[in-house]
Amino acid sequence: MPYKSSVPLFWRLKKSKYNLIGTKCNTCDKVFFPKKSLCPNCRRRGNLDDFQFSGKGKIVSFTVIRVPPEGFEKYAPYAAAIIELDEGARLSGQIVGDFSKVETGKPVRAVFRKINEDGNEGLINYGLKWELSE
């Protein structure tokens, strides 16, 4: 039976999504998430290695989603934010818990949660969301 979301696509991205593994350029010391195969600063002089982020960061900006995309209806309203990781890279993600407490600049930490499900029969997709640190 075919499923709505792309099983192979999710599977390919899963490793870096589950564990916050990005890349670091040893030439310019910049970190990237998701992984890059070429350093945008150094080009061919770049020297990239896998890099494990700590899972801590802060909220750069956010918005409250009241009309969510298909598959996320039950979570609404929820906050979606741009997060700057302590090590430098930026990414977007869902903030768990009470959206009224979300503020720009507040520290967050990564938590492992269900992202969405393909109904009662399909796969459950897991990944990282963000929780306000106390």
Add this chain to the structure above:
Amino acid sequence: MDIGIVGYGCYIPRLRISVDEIARVWGTDAESFKKGLIVEEKAVPEMDEDTITISVEAGRNALLRAGIDPKKIGAVYIGSESHPYAVKPSGTVVAEALGLGENIMVADFEFACKAGTAAMQCCYGLVKAREIEYGLAIGADTSQGRPGDALEYTAAAAAGAFVIGKDPLATLEGTHSYTTDTSDFWRREGEDYPSHGARFTGKPAYFKHVVSASKLLMEKLSLKPSDFNHIVFHMPNGKFPLTASKILGFKNEQIEQGFVVKRIGNPYSGSSPVGLCAILDAAKPGDRILMTSYGSGAGSDSFSFMVTDKILERRDRAKKTEDYIKNKKNIDYGVYVKLRRKLKI
């Protein structure tokens, strides 16, 4: 060399629903439930939490305390009766999320509320046989009671995780299991909620197994109740473990530290593991701990641990049980019904 718990960690979801709130909806007497069960409120998972996600969080805390390279974990066993998939082991997702690598044994365990302690025994055996360097054993559940059923007042969510290996913070001195064919509680494949033999769950089931396993372990190790500083039994409610402890000759102060049931309810496979985490949060080097689980069907696993001085340097590396218990938000029955998908639309 000594083998035991190298790192431990728990996870308790933030939401709570009180016995008062459930009793309000069903028009029952909250005071008599609270007094009878010795439970004030229970932990409820968020909509995006399940046995896999809470196992990952508890496992992360256990790895932080162990302070080892996650790739050295050779086995991960998760005991639960609420695995999200009927076919596809929870451990496959948990192992990958924790970065344990691919050279690893994975299997999900089932034995009602004692599946997590069965996982601990298997890890212990594999380490002792030198098949693996470290094993990760997790007991986790997001349990459900049928709306209006007595179980609804206590069925909760939480996870406890233990890295088992050498150089432990609590040495495993011995373990003993006691198992019989007793049908006190069951759930048929495809059914949403469990069934139970009401009054049958006490004497021939819980008490017989918990008391026998604990007694037989103490005999095996030539130990008596006064040799233990802390004890923790499976906590389906508050009354059962207190009664079992009295039958065995323990004092109330021995059971206090791990008595988490009053504030989080009964997270099934997570019950005695979270109680053990609460004890380790406070134990001193040289303390001896007795843990006895119980799983319907029925069986008990009993363990004796001796806390080492490694506890002092590892304890503060991760969130403690009390941090999770205190960081809470109470919800009403309407929100609870929505979260737990008790409405069939």
